[in-house]
Amino acid sequence: MDQFFISSPLGTEELLLSELEQAGVSVRNKANGGAYCKTRPLLALELLLTSRVASRIYRELSKFSISNEQELLLKSTNWPWESLFTLDQTFKVESSFDREAKRRFRNTLLLSQKLKDGIVDHFRGKYGSRPNVDTKQPDITIFMRIEQSTHNERRFTVRILQDLSGSPLSNRGYRRAIVHQAPLRENLAAAIIMLSNWKKDQEPLVDSMCGSATMLIEAALIKYNIPPSYLMIQEFLEENKGPWSFLNHLWFTQDSALKTGFDLLVKRLNQQTIRGLASAKPGTFFGYDNSVPSLKIARDATNRAKISHIIALKKECATKLHPPSGKPCTIVCNPPYGERLGRDDELAHLYHQYGENLKQSFRGSTAYILISNSQLRKKISLQTKRRIPLLNGGLECRLCEYLLF
Ligand SMILES: C[S@@+](CC[C@H](N)C(=O)[O-])C[C@H]1O[C@@H](n2cnc3c(N)ncnc32)[C@H](O)[C@@H]1O
Known part of the structure; x- marks a missing residue:
């Protein structure tokens, strides 16, 4: 058994915990933006390939306590780094600190430097030579987390972790060409679908402002039980x-x-994946956008995802939509939100009209709208059933659930 830290976007921790529980992984500690767990290495790799919400998976190498920089240097010089990588491999060090650690150490960069020095000193002492640092494409990324100790406020707990993922797990691989100007991270899009009450076996799913169709693609992967890493796996096998x-x-x-x-x-x-793709049929997924370039990006993404035949995309204004198959559906929507796209007055009008159309045309359906701006949220004159806080690219958002009677 090894110890791991699995990170996920803020607000999706409960989803991550249920994925871990389903996989039979025992969770040691919950954290903001992730969970510490103990499991067999192969199960951790399975999670790396199958978790829909995880961002990265780290293996814990060491945990110790320090009160100053010198102690970090000493303890890291004594760690057997040659068991982790060789002299001809490159490495990089990344760090994060809790508030107390930041206050105590001030120059947090200096601490990353100390860990790097410890690693270098260790190799030099043992082999008379050292591995090189590569900040862009290192073979090994070592991650250090420093938090105030829960037992002694003058001491700090240092966790040294090794990043197993490389690129973020949200990079599924269907978004390689042109990128939409405000796309959702794929794991956040999957989380939104998982947080909704969409009945995947019977209900159509509509994204009224679909952009690059991320939510529809993630929903299709969920419906047909296709692992999120499927494109990477195919590349690996080929x-x-x-x-x-x-x-x-x-x-x-x-x-x-x-x-x-x-x-x-x-x-x-x-x-x-082969079974999932073979069973995928049209009739469930409908994406709309009023921008031709957005729809082009969406088509490109669904093609790369190999599911363009099941995702219907159409140029349409979201304020004029009707249920695509005439029956109630689940609607998801990530409208433009001031900070990045669109102008305020126009947006206020868009949010209002969008809410009015949902009220009039989508009786019996449920809508989930991801909104970061509370002023714009108030323009939708519908009663909110649930508000789920989520962080989208640094922006605090709410996923608002509306039952449309
Ligand atoms: C924040 S982006 C959606 C991003 C998307 N979730 C993704 O992952 O790529 C908002 C989208 O709403 C579209 N949009 C803006 N006004 C619209 C309207 N009135 N009707 C339909 N789509 C609209 C924009 O073209 C843009 O693609």
Whole structure:
């Protein structure tokens, strides 16, 4: 068993916990933006490929306490880094601090530097030579989290973690060409679908301002039980390469049982994908946008995702829509929100008209609208059933649920 930290967007922690529970992983501690857990390495890799909300997965290497910079240098010099990577591999150090640690150490960069110095000193002491730092594409990313100790306020707990993911797990791979100007992260889009009460086996799903169709694509993956990493898995099986940094880690490469388990896992998940894609049928997913360039990006993304045949896309104004199949549906929407797109007066009018159209044309349906601006939210004259706080690219938002009677 190893210890891991799994991060996910703020506000999606409960979804992450239920994914972990379903996978049979025991959670040690909940945290803001993630969870600490203890599990078998292969199960952690399975989560890396199958979690819809995780952003990154880290393996915990060490946990100790310090009260000053020198202590960090000493403890990191004594850690057996050669068990993690070799002299010819590159590395980078990233850090995060809680409020108390930031206040105590002030120059947090200096602490990252100390950890890096400790690693370098360790290799130099042992081999007379050191591995290089690469801040862009390192083989190993070492992540340090410093928090005030719960037992002694003068001491700080340091956790040293190794990032297994490489690029963020939200990068599913269907968004490689042109990118929409305000896209949702794919794992946040999946979280919105999971937070909704959409009945995936019987209800149509409408995204009234679909942009690059992220929510519809994620919903289709959920409906057909296709793992979020499916495109990466196919690339891995065809070209024997993948975006996950653990593929280069000694932790993985030196464990032949883990490698064999991983090979079987990707094959099993690929079979699951083949079955899911074969059963995917049109009639459930409907995306609308009034911008031709947005729809072009959406088409490109659904093509790359290999599900363009099941996602109907149409140029239409969201204030004039009707249920696509005449029956009640679930509506999701991530309207433009001032900070990035659109002008205030126009937006106020758009939000109001959009709410009025939902009221008149979508009786019996349920709508989920992701809104960051409370003034704009008030322009929708519908009663809110639930308001779920979420963080979207640094913006505090609410996912508002409206039951349309
Ligand atoms: C924030 S973006 C949506 C991003 C999307 N969720 C994604 O992941 O790419 C808002 C979208 O609303 C569209 N839009 C703005 N006004 C609209 C209207 N009246 N009718 C339909 N779409 C509209 C914009 O063209 C833009 O693509």
